[in-house]
Amino acid sequence: MTYNMLCSPMLTNEQIKFCDAYLTAIPENLENMNKEDFKNFICETFGISPEQLAMSLSNFRLFYNDITCIHCGIRYEIEQPLAFHKLPKNPHNWTCKSCKTFLKRSFDFNLTPVRHKPYSKALN
Numbered sequence: 757m758t759y760n761m762l763c764s765p766m767l768t769n770e771q772i773k774f775c776d777a778y779l780t781a782i783p784e785n786l787e788n789m790n791k792e793d794f795k796n797f798i799c800e801t802f803g804i805s806p807e808q809l810a811m812s813l814s815n816f817r818l819f820y821n822d823i824t825c826i827h828c829g830i831r832y833e834i835e836q837p838l839a840f841h842k843l844p845k846n847p848h849n850w851t852c853k854s855c856k857t858f859l860k861r862s863f864d865f866n867l868t869p870v871r872h873k874p875y876s877k878a879l880n
């Protein structure tokens with residue numbers, strides 16, 4: 757598994773470390789842990805508050821390099837901790853949200869009616 761991260765320059769190395777840990781760590785032997793417990797576990801491990809974690813996460817994006825959109829090539833973004841996130845069933849045939857929306861859209865000729873001024877008026 758390889759990832760690419762995009763972080764705001766305001767984040768410190770420590771903040772990047774716990775964002776990465778929160779999104780990619782798969783807790784072992786913690787089968788009964790729910791998402792809330794897991795968030796608290798990360799906060800305790802790094803000695804931070806949930807607010808600090810949330811603030812840092814809002815300045816951090818993580819992309820999974822092994823899954824790319826078959827139409828536009830964009831990488832799959834990990835938005836939820838992997839432990840609570842289901843990756844696409846068929847990673848080699850994944851379509852991103854933007855392409856899905858585009859493919860569903862139908863072309864409507866009547867969307868923006870264009871009114872032409874009479875030609876004679878334009879000449880005056």
Ligand SMILES: [Zn+2]
Pocket residue numbers: 825826827828829830851852853854855856
């Ligand atoms: Zn796409």
